[in-house]
Amino acid sequence: MRQFKLFNTKDLIPRTVELFNGRLAYTPRLFGKDCVSGIIVGIVALPLAMAFSIAAGGTPAQGLWTAIIAGFFISALGGSRYQIGGPTGAFVVIIFAVIGKHGMGGLLAATVIAGLLLCVMGLCGLGKFIKYIPYPVTTGFTAGIGVIIFSQQVKDFLGLDIAVSSPEFFTRWVEYFHALGTLEMPALAAGAGTVIIIIILRVFFPQVPGAVAAVFFVTLIIYFGGVDVETIASRFGGIPRAIPLPVIPPISWEVIVDVFPDAVTIALLAAIESLLSAVVADSMTGDNHNSNTELIAQGIGNIAAGIFGGIPATGAIARTATNIKSGAVSPVSGIVHTATLMFFVLFVAPAAEQIPLACLSAVLMVVSWDMSNMPRFIRIVRTATKSDVSVMVTTFVLTVVVDLTFAVGVGFVLALFLFMRRMIEVAGIKAENDEVIHQLAFGHDNKDSEFIRNLAKQDIEVYEINGPFFFGVADMLQNTLRRMSKTPKKIVLRMRSVPAIDSTGIAALESLFLNCKKKKIALVIAEAHDQPRSALAKSGFFDLIGEGNVVSSLEAALAL
Numbered sequence: 001m002r003q004f005k006l007f008n009t010k011d012l013i014p015r016t017v018e019l020f021n022g023r024l025a026y027t028p029r030l031f032g033k034d035c036v037s038g039i040i041v042g043i044v045a046l047p048l049a050m051a052f053s054i055a056a057g058g059t060p061a062q063g064l065w066t067a068i069i070a071g072f073f074i075s076a077l078g079g080s081r082y083q084i085g086g087p088t089g090a091f092v093v094i095i096f097a098v099i100g101k102h103g104m105g106g107l108l109a110a111t112v113i114a115g116l117l118l119c120v121m122g123l124c125g126l127g128k129f130i131k132y133i134p135y136p137v138t139t140g141f142t143a144g145i146g147v148i149i150f151s152q153q154v155k156d157f158l159g160l161d162i163a164v165s166s167p168e169f170f171t172r173w174v175e176y177f178h179a180l181g182t183l184e185m186p187a188l189a190a191g192a193g194t195v196i197i198i199i200i201l202r203v204f205f206p207q208v209p210g211a212v213a214a215v216f217f218v219t220l221i222i223y224f225g226g227v228d229v230e231t232i233a234s235r236f237g238g239i240p241r242a243i244p245l246p247v248i249p250p251i252s253w254e255v256i257v258d259v260f261p262d263a264v265t266i267a268l269l270a271a272i273e274s275l276l277s278a279v280v281a282d283s284m285t286g287d288n289h290n291s292n293t294e295l296i297a298q299g300i301g302n303i304a305a306g307i308f309g310g311i312p313a314t315g316a317i318a319r320t321a322t323n324i325k326s327g328a329v330s331p332v333s334g335i336v337h338t339a340t341l342m343f344f345v346l347f348v349a350p351a352a353e354q355i356p357l358a359c360l361s362a363v364l365m366v367v368s369w370d371m372s373n374m375p376r377f378i379r380i381v382r383t384a385t386k387s388d389v390s391v392m393v394t395t396f397v398l399t400v401v402v403d404l405t406f407a408v409g410v411g412f413v414l415a416l417f418l419f420m421r422r423m424i425e426v427a428g429i430k431a432e433n434d435e436v437i438h439q440l441a442f443g444h445d446n447k448d449s450e451f452i453r454n455l456a457k458q459d460i461e462v463y464e465i466n467g468p469f470f471f472g473v474a475d476m477l478q479n480t481l482r483r484m485s486k487t488p489k490k491i492v493l494r495m496r497s498v499p500a501i502d503s504t505g506i507a508a509l510e511s512l513f514l515n516c517k518k519k520k521i522a523l524v525i526a527e528a529h530d531q532p533r534s535a536l537a538k539s540g541f542f543d544l545i546g547e548g549n550v551v552s553s554l555e556a557a558l559a560l
Contacts, residue, residue: 012122012293014077016331030329037326038336041084041319044209045071045337046344046352048319048367050232051360052087055152056095058104058311060232060352061240063087064345066310068338070301074315075334077300079293080278082285084319084334085301089367090273091266091312093148093404098262100167106259108249111306113256113263118270118299127275127291134415136392138272139373139380141408144399146372153361153368155179159187159230169400186222186229187358194218194362209322211363219355232360233353241349246307265404266302270314274298277315284324318370387418460558464494469505469532487519492557496527506539513545525550526557 018024045067053063067086074085098107121127151169154176155162161182166172197214222229232239278289298314305313323333344352377396381389395411493509509525516523523545528536533550536542542550551557 012290012296014293014297014331015079015081015290016076018081019330019332024330026330031332033327033329034333035336037323037328038333039340040209040326041323041328041333042337042340042344043212044322045084045086045316045319045341047211047215047355047360047363048316049087049341050352050355051364051367052089052092053311054357054360055149055364056087056092056311057099058095059236061236061244061345062309062311064239064341065244065308066305066313068341068345069308069310070305070313071341072335072338073301073304074274074297074313075331075338076297077293078297078331078334079290080281080315080320081287081289081330082281082320082324082328082333083274083278083289083294083315083331084323084337085274085298085313085315086319087311088273088314088316089149089364089371090142090145090269091314092152093145093399094262094265094269095311096152097167097403098259098266102259102262105249106255106262107311108306108309109251109255110259110263110266111310111312112249112251112303113260114266114270114312115299115302115304115306117263117267118295118302120299121267121271122292122295122299125292127271127293127295134391134412134419136380136384136388137395137408137411137415138276139377140392140395140411141399141404143372143374143377144396144407145404146368146370147396147400149368149371150365153364156230156357156361157187157191157365159184159358184229186227187356190218190222190227190229190356191358191362191365193221194359195366198363198366211366215355215359215363218359222356223354229356229358231353231357232355235357238353239345239349241346244308247309248307265408266312267299268408269404270298270302270312271295273317274315277317277320280317281320281324284321318367387421391415391418459489460492461488461490462492462494462554462557464497466497467499469495469498469501469508488521490522490524490560491516492524492526492554494526494554494557495529495532498532499529501532501535503539506536506541509536509541510544513541522560523549524557524560526554527552 019026046064049063049067050060051063053060053066063086071085074083078085095107098110102110148169151172152165154160155165158176158180159182160176160179162175162179166175194214197217198210201208201210201213221227222231274294275291278291278294281287282289294315301313305311319337323337326333328334377392380392384392391411391414394414395407398407398410491512513523515521525536525545528550536550549560551560
């Protein structure tokens with residue numbers, strides 16, 4: 001008997017092991033390349049980690065420690081050579097909502113539970129299935145997240161005097177309108193200057209990390225110019241320069257029940273984004289990541305982030321791409337990236353505390369534009385099928401107006417229904433007339449043979465089923481047989497084009513057999529493939545119909 005294995009331990013080996021087992025000839029020169037790329041990515045990640053955490057309702061320190069702790073485990077234990085982990089824009093909306101509903105303690109509990117779920121997903125081998133999330137769904141919620149992040153940054157970008165912004169999208173914009181009288185020109189100038197510098201660098205000096213350079217230059221101007229704007233230090237009291245102690249969040253049964261839906265959302269989004277990032281890395285390098293190992297590493301990273309008071313983390317596509325472009329060759333670059341962030345926290349935190357919040361808001365506005373990818377969104381609306389457009393637009397609107405969890409669920413269900421409709425459209429049942437039967441069975445040359453003339457006098461109906469025989473096709477079969485104008489002596493079902501059959505299809509065949517038995521009609525199954533034959537045999541259908549009425553060719557079915 002074939003044994004079932006939950007997972008193969010050989011498939012769960014981190015890519016760092018390549019450094020020790022000889023699969024990667026790791027030399028001092030390659031180590032130097034990893035160090036350079038790790039330092040560059042660490043510098044790029046510094047403002048982003050703080051900005052994403054602030055936007056989500058956390059503190060700058062939480063973002064930094066998440067990038068350091070979760071980022072270390074994701075690189076050290078992951079299934080990709082180049083993956084860089086940390087806070088990302090996709091989580092901003094979810095984290096903001098979870099903190100609003102359950103507080104920071106609830107977020108930490110949800111992060112740890114999500115990490116456990118990710119580990120289970122990896123151990124169960126679900127990594128290869130996550131990538132099959134419908135493209136219109138991922139495009140819709142990604143664009144929606146971009147719009148939400150943009151709207152959340154308007155307050156700090158303009159320096160508006162609003163104590164706590166509403167979580168509702170339209171209500172938030174009403175608040176902005178009423179607070180326009182409190183607009184601060186220095187904050188607007190700092191934010192606009194940051195955006196302009198980023199755009200200029202992207203156009204003329206694309207090799208320079210625009211976000212880092214823009215924040216650095218604008219911060220220098222604000223600081224030495226003595227301009228009064230809100231900074232990280234003025235709002236959050238600075239950045240702690242000590243490693244946080246691990247504390248297991250209070251997780252009771254009541255807490256698990258309360259935050260579990262949010263934990264599932266965090267786990268699914270982390271899985272989708274991290275594997276998407278790994279796929280992007282593979283396309284840039286020709287490498288081949290291990291998705292299940294990557295999910296386990298993401299899970300361990302999120303568990304550690306929750307224990308150390310951080311926020312959810314996942315693979316970051318932009319930082320991973322930067323890592324590759326900077327010359328990374330192994331996961332060591334990701335580990336160096338976390339060491340670089342640690343150095344900044346311990347020794348350069350006083351300088352980072354002077355960063356204006358308007359600068360970080362400007363960086364996130366640019367990130368939100370990149371995430372939404374509106375040119376691609378508009379192109380899909382113009383060129384894709386109506387069903388794909390409806391799924392994408394529905395997911396987008398629900399993400400913005402309701403919430404991400406609901407939007408992804410509805411979008412996924414819509415995509416499944418549309419997929420089933422397409423399968424039904426592709427599948428079908430056709431009746432084959434006598435001439436086609438003769439030609440298919442015996443060829444044109446034998447059309448006038450004595451056997452064919454005798455066969456033509458027999459009362460036989462032949463139906464061919466095309467495509468998977470699931471519930472949609474089963475209903476089609478019942479309708480086809482109800483419309484038969486006469487009662488034949490024999491019905492032959494050709495299943496040469498049926499790759500698989502489900503329980504509903506088997507039930508439909510059983511119902512057909514019972515109806516044929518009442519009317520004294522012989523039922524013959526012809527040309528069934530391995531999966532349908534195995535499924536029908538296990539269900540007992542062959543015992544019901546009789547093994548002699550299951551044949552391997554149309555000729556044999558007609559000759560019975």
